[in-house]
Amino acid sequence: MKKRTWFVGITASAALLMAACEAESGEEGSSGETDSINIAGIFEQSGPVAAYGTSELNGVQLAVEEINEAGGVNGLEFDLTDYDTQSEETEAAQLATRAASEGAHVLVGPATSGAAMAAAPSATAASVPLVSPSATADQVTVGEDGEVTPFVFRTSFKxxxxxxxxxxxxxxxxxxxxxxxxxxxxxxxxxxxxxxxxxxxxxxxxxxxxxxxxxxxxxxxxxxxxxxxxxxxxxxxxxxxxxxxxxxxxxxxxxxxxxxxxxxxxxxxxxxxxxxxxxxxxxxxHYTSEGDNPDVADFISAFEEKYGSEPDMFAALAYDTVYLIADAVEDLDEVTPEGIRDALREVEDFEGVTGTFSFDDFHNPVKSAxxxxxxxxxxxxxxxxxxx
CATH class of the missing domain: 3.40.50.2300 (Response regulator)
Structure with a gap:
């Protein structure tokens, strides 16, 4: 798994200059300058399928914590805001719009196919990428015309x-x-x-x-x-x-x-x-705790230490999703939703705890079951x- 040390790659003088610029502007610049990578976790934390969403939010939180403790990505830490869809598709759509309006660079979730498809038009209208860890319905990443939905991805097979x-x-x-x-x-x-x-x-x-x-x-x-x-x-x-x-x-x-x-x-x-x-x-x-992959063992150990229970495959998919986004952001000169979208399209041979994959032309990972x-x-x- 590409768990790099996301260490701040800036000199002291450059950091001071950046801080001075931020203090002068007082807010994110129109050019897309930002002091964090804003992730919106949109999950089913309550309601009938809360077990999926809660597990995935746990996976996201663990990955964000690890990456930030290691120095972030190119000097930027992840800033996670979570939203509860209450297992309602209408709520998922509304929350995607809200998260985008509140400055999210990328949306992670929802967990279920219906909710992800409900949220997809909102993400697309706002031009903010949505990456569902586990929405498996074939039509999640395509529109009614059969064409790929430009801002929607998934990390699960279909x-x-x-x-x-x-x-x-x-x-x-x-x-x-x-x-x-x-x-x-x-x-x-x-x-x-x-x-x-x-x-x-x-x-x-x-x-x-x-x-x-x-x-x-x-x-x-x-x-x-x-x-x-x-x-x-x-x-x-x-x-x-x-x-x-x-x-x-x-x-x-x-x-x-x-x-x-x-x-x-x-x-x-x-x-x-x-x-x-x-x-x-x-x-x-999508994942098994069996086998001899040391990255899987490390993930299980970290998850158990944080939450006191063994992770399921939904936690693993969500954990991989955050590291996938980190890999995409690492190559960007400027963090913007469109930049993250473009970088995700180019993913090749990403190594995660749920397997190694590249995206096909329809934003589906090519991976084993x-x-x-x-x-x-x-x-x-x-x-x-x-x-x-």
Whole structure:
């Protein structure tokens, strides 16, 4: 990982001259001069998907703290202001506009696809780059015309990739010839994943059922599935419903392997399902704590020291996002939103705790996915899936 020592690269006389100029002007100059790099963390800190947003804000705060303690970037420290979307898409859009008006050079977040897509027009209108750590819906970085949205980026892979990866994993690793899909039809996330899986799976989809975000009783649909002959159950959705589905499915005797997307990647999934029910469960992930990467070990150690718990993949994605922005800013003569946007476009071989990647023409990182196996709620194995 490119965790450089962001040391002040200015001579003492230059620093004094800069300070004098700032004192004379009293504010940021029209040329874009600034004494800090202003990051707005726009996350779901409360509401139904707060576990994602809170985790990502923690990752952002840790990275900002590390970079500032090491001297900042070219003598400039990160100044982080966080905003709570309350898991509301309308709020995300309004906060993106507000953060830009309050001087943000770059927006980090939101965590979920719907919120990121709601915030994207606001960021674009303000000409301020938005980088979502985990918005995976394919359309996040493109407009209705199919063209790339110039100010929107992400550091996670997209749904079509993870849907394909899971379909191939089901067929090739689990030997599945038949599958059932029980998906969230109330979100672009769930719908997109279901479509990607269906389009790639080499076997037969014997049933497709749906639920809506906020549902808690899945007994009727699960009872209907007990009469189906299938090899794997795919649940494209978030942990809130997936955890309850897993619990209810296992309690009803549905013991086939269960597949899920990155929305499974939170400790609350196991809490909702009960650890004893989370066996033969697999999900696509952006990161694993396993392996021998020393940067991952350092990140985990620092996160545990600061927060008292092990980081999940959402914290890791957000942590990488800040270091990505630091790398982009390092090469700028002047820190402006447009300059950061242009620098992000040129990213190549960025090394983070979630992998090494470059951006494609649509501002998506070209990176591998990891399919994690859970046994009694614990990670016991993982398989890396490379992009085509």
């Amino acid at each position: 749904d079509s990739f993870q849907g394909v990866a899971l379909a191939n994993f089901a067929a090739n690793e689990l030997g599945a010839e038949t599958a059932v899909i029980l998906g969230d039809n109330s979100s672009d996330y769930g719908v997109g994943l279901a479509e990607a899986f269906t389009g790639e799976f080499s076997g037969e989809i014997v049933a497709t059922e749906n639920f809506t975000a906020g549902d808690t009783d899945f007994s009727a649909v699960l009872t209907s599935l007990t009469n189906q002959d299938f090899d794997v159950l795919f649940i494209p959705g978030y942990y809130e419903e997936a955890g309850l589905i897993i619990r209810q499915a296992r309690e009803m005797g549905i013991d086939q392997p269960i597949l899920g997307p990155d929305g499974f990647g939170n400790a609350q999934l196991v809490e909702l399902a009960g650890a004893e029910n989370v066996t033969d469960v697999y999900y696509s992930a 990891i399919v994690v196996e859970l046994d009694n709620g614990e990670e016991v194995n993982f398989t890396e899936v490379q992009p085509e």
